[in-house]
Structure formats: C-alpha cells, structure tokens
Amino acid sequence: MTRPVFAITVGDPAGIGPEITLKAIEQLKPRMAAGEFALVAVGDPAALQNIAAVLALTCPPVISQEALARLSGAAILRTPAPDQQIAPGIVSPEGGEQAYQAVAIATRLALEGKVAGIVTAPLNKEALHLAGHDYAGHTEMLADLTGVRSSVMMLAHGSFRVSHVSTHCALEDVPARATPERISRVIDLTLETLHKIGIAEPRIAVAALNPHAGEGGIFGRHDIDVTEPLVRDYVARGEKIFGPVPGDTVFVKLRGGDYDAVVAMYHDQGHIPVKLLGFSVDPETGKWTALNGVNVTLGLPIIRTSVDHGTAFDIAGKGVADATSLVEAVDYALQLSEPAGRA
Numbered sequence: 001m002t003r004p005v006f007a008i009t010v011g012d013p014a015g016i017g018p019e020i021t022l023k024a025i026e027q028l029k030p031r032m033a034a035g036e037f038a039l040v041a042v043g044d045p046a047a048l049q050n051i052a053a054v055l056a057l058t059c060p061p062v063i064s065q066e067a068l069a070r071l072s073g074a075a076i077l078r079t080p081a082p083d084q085q086i087a088p089g090i091v092s093p094e095g096g097e098q099a100y101q102a103v104a105i106a107t108r109l110a111l112e113g114k115v116a117g118i119v120t121a122p123l124n125k126e127a128l129h130l131a132g133h134d135y136a137g138h139t140e141m142l143a144d145l146t147g148v149r150s151s152v153m154m155l156a157h158g159s160f161r162v163s164h165v166s167t168h169c170a171l172e173d174v175p176a177r178a179t180p181e182r183i184s185r186v187i188d189l190t191l192e193t194l195h196k197i198g199i200a201e202p203r204i205a206v207a208a209l210n211p212h213a214g215e216g217g218i219f220g221r222h223d224i225d226v227t228e229p230l231v232r233d234y235v236a237r238g239e240k241i242f243g244p245v246p247g248d249t250v251f252v253k254l255r256g257g258d259y260d261a262v263v264a265m266y267h268d269q270g271h272i273p274v275k276l277l278g279f280s281v282d283p284e285t286g287k288w289t290a291l292n293g294v295n296v297t298l299g300l301p302i303i304r305t306s307v308d309h310g311t312a313f314d315i316a317g318k319g320v321a322d323a324t325s326l327v328e329a330v331d332y333a334l335q336l337s338e339p340a341g342r343a
Contacts, residue, residue, distance in 0.1 A: 003035055003036070003037055003038055003072070004037045004038070004116035004117075004334065004337050005037065005038045005039070005040060005068055005071050005114075005115045005116060006037060006038075006039055006040075006115060006116055006117050006118065006119055006330060006333050006334070007039075007040050007041075007042050007077070007105075007106035007109055007110065007115045007117075007118045007119070008021050008024070008025075008039055008040070008041045008042065008118075008119045008120075008121065008326070008330070009042050009043065009099070009102035009103050009106050009118060009119070009120045009121060010041055010042060010043025010044070010047065010048065010098075010099075010102055010121055011043075011099050011102070011120065011121035011122045011123045011311065012095040012096065012098065012099045012122065012123045012124045012127055012311050013043065013044055013047035013082075013086045013095055013098050013099075014086050014087065014088055014089060014090050014091065014092060014095040014124070014127070014311070014313060014316060015088075015089075015095075015121075015122055015123075015124060015310070015311025015312060015313055015316050016121075016122070016311060016312045016315060016316050016321035017043070017099075017121030017122055017123075017311065018043065018047045018048050018050070018051045018121075019051045019054075019055065019316070019317070019319065019321045019323075020121060020307070020321050020322070020323040020325075020326045021041050021043070021048065021121055021323075021326065022041075022048060022051060022052055022055060022057050022059070023055070023057075023321070023323035023326075024039075024323045024326040024327050024330065025039055025041070025060065025074045026057055027323065027327055028074075028327065028330060029073070029074070032072070032073050032074060033073070035072070036334070037116075037330075037334055038071040038072055038073060038074065038075075039073075039074045039075075039330070040063070040068060040071060040074070040075050040076070040077050040115065041060065041074070041075070041076045041077070042076075042077045042079060042102040042105050042106045043076070043077075043079055043098065043102050044078070044079055044081060044082065044086075044098055045059070045062050045076050045078055046081070046085070047086065047098075048060075048076060050317075051317065051319070054317065054318075054319045055319050059076070060073070060074040060075045060076050061075055061076065062075070062076045062077075062078055063075040063076070063077065065077065065109070065114065068109070068114050068115065069114070077105065079098055079101040079102050079105060080101055082094040082095075082097065082098055086098070088313075088316035088317030088318075089313040089314065089316045089317065090313075091124055091126050091127045091130070091313070092127055092130065093127065093130035093131040093132075094131075095124065095127045095131075096123070096124065096126075096127030096128040096129070096130050096131030096133065097131040097133075099123035099124070099127065099128060100123075100128060100131060100133045100141070103118075103120065103123075103138065103141060103142070103145070104145060106118040106120075107142060107145045107146060107302065108145075110302035110303070110304075111146065111301065111302060116303065116333070116337045117302060117303025117304060117305070117333040117336065117337055118302065118303070118304050118305075118333075119304075119305050119306065119326065119329045119330050119333050120138055120304065120305075120306040120307070120329075121306075121307060121326060122306075122307055122309060122310050122311045122312075123137075123138065123311065124310075124311045124313070125137060136167075136168035137167075137168060138295075138297070138304075138306060139151055139153050139167065139168075139297050140168070142297055142300055142302075142304055143299075143300070146300050146301050146302060148299055148300055148301070150182070150185065150299065151297050151298060151299040151300055152164065152185065152186050152189045152190070152297070152298040152299050153167050153295060153296075153297060153298075154190065154193065154261075154295070154296045154297075154298055155270060155271065155274040155293060155294070155295055155296075155308055156274075156293065156294045156295075156296060156332065157274050157277050157278040157292055157293040157294070157308075159257075159260070160254060160255060160273075160274060160277060161190075161194075161254075161260065161261040161262070162251075162254075162261065162262050162263075162264050162270040162271075162273070162274055163186050163189070163190045163261060163262070163263050163264065163270075163298065164186070164263075164264050164265075164266070164267065164270045165177065165178050165182055165183055165186050165263060165264065165265050165266070166178065166182075166265065166266050166267065167266075167267045168267065169266075169267075171266060171268075174209070174265060174266045175209065175222055178209060178222065178226065178265050179226070180226055180229075180230050183206065183226070183227065183230055183263065184230060185299070186263050187204060187206070187230075187234065187241060187263055189298035189299050190202070190204055190261050190263060190298065191204065191239065192298070193296070193298055193336070194260055194261060196335075196336055197335050197336065199260050201240060202240065202260045202261065203240040203242070203258070203259045203260045203261075204239075204240070204241050204242070204259060204260065204261050204262070204263060205241075205242045205243050205245045205250050205253065205254065205258070205259040205261075205262045205263070206227055206230075206231060206241065206242065206243030206244055206245065206262075206263045207243065207244065207245060207246075207247045207250045207262055207263060207264050207265055207269060207270075208223045208227070208243070208244035208245060208246050208247055208250075208265075209222045209223055209227070209244070209265045209266075210222060210223055211246070211247075211248075212246050213227075213244040213245070213246050214244075223244040227243055227244040228243075228244065231243045231244070242259065243263075245262075247264075247265075247269055250262050251273040254273075255277075274293055274308065275293065275308065277292075277293075278292040278293035278308060278325075279292070279293075279309075280292070292308075292324055292325055292328060293307075293308030293309075293325055293328070294306065294307070294308060294325065294328050294329045294332045295307065295308050295329075296332060296336075303333050303336050303337055304333075305329040305330075305332045305333045305336070306329055307325040307326050307329055308325055309325055
C-alpha cells in the first residue's frame, strides 16, 4: 500500500463509537489529504449516517474491501446489517453482534495485510455476551481472533505508559496469575514496544504487588520471592528494569520521568493513575470535558490501539462525545507502524 490504511472499528452502535469515529475522521481530514494515512470505518453505515445528521457532517462513502488498496481518504466498510434499528443508549444483542463483527472483519484485514492496523472504538461487554461472544473485552477477543495464547494491555497517556500483568479477573486471583513467566512476557513486550516508538534504552519499573513491596515479608512474600529475582536477571543482562517499586510511589516516579513505563500487577493498579491523568473534569459541573489516553494490545501479530474509555451510553446520540482519545489512538497506531519508530 502507498500509504498506511487503518481500520477504525465503530464499536457498539448504541454507544458513542459512531460519533467519535466521525469526529476523529473530520479532525484528521487535513492529514489524510496530505497523504499521511487513510482511514476506513468498519461498522453499520446506518449508525454512522444517523449520527452524521446530528453532527451536520458528511458521511464517508461505503466501499468494498477490494477498494482498500486505492483508498486515499476516509470510507466505510459495511458489517452485516442488524435485524432491527439499534437505538442509542440501549444494550442489545444486535449491538454486541455489530461490535464483534467489526472487530472480526478488521482483524482479518490486518492479518491479510490489507490494513496496517486496527483502532477500536468502545464496545459493551454485556451486549457482547448477549450476542453469544463470551469475551471479557477487546484484549481477549483479539488474542482469540489472532491465535495468540496471551496478550498484554498497555495504557498510554503521553509519556505515561503502563502495561498490565493481569486485567479482567478477581483481585483474589491476581497472585496466582503473576507468575515469573507472565511478568517476564509483559516486560519483554513492553521493551519491544518502547523500542518500536524510538526509545533506545527503555527504563521499566515493575510495581510491587503488596504494600511497601511486602515490607520484608510482613505483608507477603510475592515481591521478594518472585519479582526481585526476576528483576535481578534482567539487570544482569543489561536491561534497565527496576523493582519491585511500591505501588504508592511508582507512578509518581513515572510521571517525574524516572521511567519510560511501569508494569502493573492488576487492573486497577494500572488503570487508576492513567485515567486520573487522562480524564479532564469540569470542577463546576463535575462532568468530563476531555478523554485522553490510548489502550494498546501488545503481543499480537497485528497493530491494535484503542480509546481508553467506554461506550458512554448516557450521552450516545447527543453529539457531545469527545473524540480526543480516538485521535490519539490513530496517532499511536501510525507510530507503531513506522519501521524506525519515532521518539
């Protein structure tokens, strides 16, 4: 392909996915006109056309898969039409099926080399399950669709990057999942990704599982018996890996520039600091005014980035959703697709 084409999966059509997709395309039109990349929205054209009328925007044309190689701007690739009209803000199996089909189609196109990567708008897990697709989320679905045994979720907000040892599981199950093999895989994939984006000598901190990294064993021995020997092995190989660093200070140090990324042990340990930085809130109204941050799936044979927020059913169809995170996700996908990377 002469320029990279990225597939944006529209997500659940009852959420804000169609709206932020169109808004992102509108914002990125100058860059597409300059030949930087092209975008194809994978989803139900009706959902995009409906929100386009609300936003007073022109909807991109619907094209065939064969036309992707010639795409120079933005277009829509149709998913199988639902049996009924999908209303904004309503959880439904039809919405879940649409979201699944978009990801399945885009993933196949990426595996075939017809798109350079996929950028996903949010789906609703309840709707996904109602449609018969029992995945905990995009990360697990993509691992299955690409035949990967395990993948890694990394959240990024500017230079603030956090990879996760475990994500969608009960907190009580985390210690058993935080094995030396799993932690090593997360570190290795994080190192690989940081190299891809132009960081020559990545510095990665491994967050402690227990308070104060176990306090000499008083609060548990996982950090002492599992993480410490692992970090020593990486250091002996010349890698700049630090830890276990107590969870109450590691993210302050990351924000201060001591590290390029942190490996978090569980979902909330990693998600809370990223979302605290990425979600802007109006102090007068308490409402979100901007949503920043990118979700990147590591360990797949394809590039996949995503927004770092949900379907926001409460504002779907109203024309007030913020597309910043989706624009950032396109940028991250572009950065990962460039062979030399860029700092």
